[in-house]
Amino acid sequence: QQQVKQSPQSLIVQKGGIPIINCAYENTAFDYFPWYQQFPGKGPALLIAIRPDVSEKKEGRFTISFNKSAKQFSLHIMDSQPGDSATYFCAASARNTDKLIFGTGTRLQVFP
Amino acid sequence: DTEVTQTPKHLVMGMTNKKSLKCEQHMGHRAMYWYKQKAKKPPELMFVYSYEKLSINESVPSRFSPECPNSSLLNLHLHALQPEDSALYLCASSQKTPPGSYNSPLHFGNGTRLTVT
Numbered sequence A: 001q002q003q004v005k006q007s008p009q010s011l012i013v014q015k016g017g018i019p020i021i022n023c024a025y026e027n028t029a030f031d032y033f034p035w036y037q038q039f040p041g042k043g044p045a046l047l048i049a050i051r052p053d054v055s056e057k058k059e060g061r062f063t064i065s066f067n068k069s070a071k072q073f074s075l076h077i078m079d080s081q082p083g084d085s086a087t088y089f090c091a092a093s094a095r096n097t098d099k100l101i102f103g104t105g106t107r108l109q110v111f112p
Numbered sequence B: 001d002t003e004v005t006q007t008p009k010h011l012v013m014g015m016t017n018k019k020s021l022k023c024e025q026h027m028g029h030r031a032m033y034w035y036k037q038k039a040k041k042p043p044e045l046m047f048v049y050s051y052e053k054l055s056i057n058e059s060v061p062s063r064f065s066p067e068c069p070n071s072s073l074l075n076l077h078l079h080a081l082q083p084e085d086s087a088l089y090l091c092a093s094s095q096k097t098p099p100g101s102y103n104s105p106l107h108f109g110n111g112t113r114l115t116v117t
Helices: none
Strands: A004-007 A010-014 A020-025 A030-038 A045-050 A056-059 A062-067 A072-077 A086-094 A106-111 B004-007 B010-013 B018-025 B031-037 B044-050 B053-057 B064-070 B073-079 B087-094 B112-116
Touching: A004 A086, A020 A086, A030 A062, A045 A056, A045 A062, A045 A072, A072 A086, B004 B087, B010 B018, B018 B031, B018 B087, B031 B064, B031 B073, B044 B064, B044 B073, B053 B064
Parallel strands: A010 A106, B010 B112
Antiparallel strands: A004 A020, A020 A072, A030 A045, A030 A086, A056 A062, A062 A072, A086 A106, B004 B018, B018 B073, B031 B044, B031 B087, B044 B053, B064 B073, B087 B112
């Protein structure tokens, strides 16, 4: 119940495409859903986050869609660029817990 | 560049060595964390310090010993490690616990790449 399932494991798109990464959870106590971006040799960096009281959040070319009833959330990258090539992790946490639960990661490659 | 600074960037050590990893943040955060990340895997939580007190130890072997000398510094002392301990060790901080909450996001450093020979 503490897991966050992430798919796909890897994704290849051409420049300008819209890659979509999906995550699903079971624990209804989760109330914070961030996405992290990690480049090789670097630590994860917070990209965008959402609370379950909204269905969508946009920051620049990155959009989170959230479906509370289905317990699913996804990351969309508009007009993807080669510089977006990285590993993306979804995550979730519940209020008053000391753990951020990470998904298994998606390696995205954007070709010119 | 990240506001959580980790040193060294790379470390190679033998199984009988003693070494330490260091982490520093000057964002005024009161919670600090150690994570371990293997290749192509998500970060795994090891330890959490909240207000300089150890609040979580995720059943980490005693060959890893954390220390939080003050609110800005976090160390991880390593002794008698095994080759399978080779990984990227990430430090993170947040304004307070719980970690990664909407008002207290988790900030990671760039890690120390540890190789145990």
